Amino acid sequence: MLKLESVDVAYGHVQALTGVSIEVRDGELVTLLGANGAGKSSALMTVSGIVRPKAGALSYDGVDLSKTSPFDIVKLGVIHCPEGRRIFGGLTVQENLRMGAMRRADAPAVRRDMEWVYSLFPVLGQRRRQAGFTLSGGEQQMLAISRALMAEPRLLMLDEPSLGLAPLVVKAIFQVIRELHRRGVTILLVEQNVRQALAVADRGYVLVTGKIALEGTGADLRARPELEQAYLSTAKAHP
Amino acid sequence: MAMRARAGGSPGADPSPVGARLLSRLLVPVVLLGGLAVALGAVSLFAGDYLLRIVIIIGINVILVAALNLSNGFTGVFSLGHVGFMAIGAYAASILTLPVHLKAVNLPDLPRWLGGAALPFLPATLIAGLIAMAVALAVGLSLMRLKGAYISVATLGFLVIVQVILVNWDALTRGARTFAGVPPYATVWNVWIWAALTVYAVWRIGASAFGRDMRGARDNEIAAQSLGVSVLRSRLLAFCLSAFLTGVAGSLWAHFITSFSPKSFFFTQAFSIITMLVIGGLGSVSGSVIGVVLITVFSELLRNAERGFDLGFLRLPPLYGASQIIMAVLFILVIVFRPAGLLGGREIDVRGILRRVTAPRREKPKEEDL
């Protein structure tokens, strides 16, 4: 289980998160919503250890993440699939997947997972020897998610997987997210696509300028009118 | 020197009448200049030759580092080859001031119009500075478009080009041989007058709108461009001004040391100037001055120690090169632990300090980070 308690994150003088408390229990799909700049990506960066919290407690299965190196955090099974896909463009699809599995020693298991990933995303299988930069946006997103899957995640964190993608591709990706959820992979999903996110999520949190403004189950949040306000309020703050 | 860039005046900040404000604004520079004049007077009267030389070297280094700050610190164009401009200034001025009879002996192949005359110090220095500036313009037009590491490499290339030309253009420079006999026109006074002018000029530019534009472009080029700041133009201008001042410093140095060769203007010199700049803090003019004083004094001490000493219980053999090693280590330590330099890129706020000392119950004025 992932637990953030009153976490503060700042970049220099800019406060990104204030007093943020989030829980993700095993097997859950929790979504983190909010407008641009609300702090969603900062939250994920803090969990994966790239950024350190200024205050507050941060743990996964009891291990204090704020004192763990990003390398060891990945070893715990906390895998962060970053915003903007960030695949290795010069490497082939196959090589990208290999990189995801780099720290794993069990070669047959890695091969099995690779075949599984190709079954989830057949188009990747077709393009396995192609360089990453030749893939379309949607394919790159699939590759990014697959690469993360190759790392054998116990907690998979996805940062805006639907960003900039065509509706059909988004649908395909969310189908895979549903499938992963069904298989029991714990997922923390950061999204701007509120509708799709709440459709798959068990629970959700809404971030507004670094603070948690709303939380509840997926159904709860869908019914709340404040949800729209949360996205508009940031617009109002900067006329 | 105070460095509060008050654009248009902040409302309600200073209720005293205009006359008093003008006086206070003039007070600090006048006091500083007065103090400097007194110190220089004392030094020139009472100090021995060695100390006098150190003071002159410090003055020249102040010009070099302040000029470098104008380019590297303010615009982010990290020039590694500025020493090339110093070389151009040194050689140009020296060729112009060398007495005619020496020119006939040392530079027999000079074209007639150069060989026949010897200029006095100030015109020669100014011309040298202008020549350096012209070269900077030509070089800068090509370099300003480059980014980051590429600009630094290109300026290093420039340094090599200058070096190669100096070593090979025998007729003009005596090639790799020592260029000697330069009249010793540099004194504590004219060096420090130039130093004061340079520091003042660089400081004023830094505090001006132009300076703000430059630093904006340095910190975020894309944002600056969207505000309509012509990044290329401001960089080029700063680069050329910086080259002019560096060329002047070269002339001063040449007329201080009276003999030099192309080797005097290469990698080691470039590095020591950059060290002073970085330790004092990129972007801070007062920091540059402090950096210069500290490093010059420190490296002089080290250089003396290099010759080895005998304290009775402690004997150290000559270790030439040890001072460089210590400087290098010091540099690395500063970069790792305090990369913004001693002053963190800010300036010493003398007026602020005075104000706080004389009126402790007044509300603290906001300090603008530069």
Next chain:
Amino acid sequence: MSGGELLLQQLINAVSVGSLYALMAIGLAMVFGILRLINFAHGDLIMVGSYVALLLMVAGLPFLVAAAAGIAASTIAGLVMERVAYRPLRGAHEIAMLLTSFSVTIFLENLAIILFRPTSRPFAAPAVLRGVIEMGQLRVAGLDLIAIAIAAVLLLGLTLFVKRTTIGIAMRAASQDLLAARLMGINVNAVIATAFAIGSLLAGVVGLLWSARVGKIDPLMGFNPVLKAFVASVIGGLGSLPGAVIGAYVLGGLEILLQGLLPSALTPYRDAFVFAILIALLLFRPNGILGSTEREKI
């Protein structure tokens, strides 16, 4: 000598010089690709290896042993450099890292001056390397051919390494996106150390070949080679491995070409011309010949 033979002679010259530059430039490019660090001290690794080899040869050890030790010394020096000077600076500004590498250079060069005195020392390669092969009117230095052969083998080996081995692929990944590599749990420290180790090893090899060519070594010998390697990298596009190699051979060819074409009054200015051409090149292709034409992403 017929025109064809002259051309061949110069070609071999150019390829031989280019090979040395290539081995140097690759080391620079590998480190720059991952860390965005321009390691000026890379040149001094040449110096370290050469001095160690020389000392052992003078002590009576056979050349191959001394050479191996020299290469090992360079490699170790490079790894120490990384650990002590550059790792604390991870993530620092480009310029800070560049200046640090200057400091390391000054440190190493002055250390060598203190230990070995600034004057140069003769470096005598064994007779077998100093042979000259004659084919018709052509005189080809054995050393040139050996340099070309060694470079070819090493470059081939390196290519296989970065394409086939896991850590080689990880190096490519890290140079494309260091953050994503960290997020994937790639051991970035190990990858960077490997890059330094390989680059330093190559520098050690270059040191021996260079010293044998020039016939003497001195504490400042690394400055010129690293500058040339740098130019080669920039020509090909900083950070790109194939670019570094191409840039190196272009540079070698350019130097030989200028040497031949420049009127004799101007040949001493050859290096100035090379740099001027570099600056001109950067005007049209600011990122080098093979460098990405990617502009900053907004």
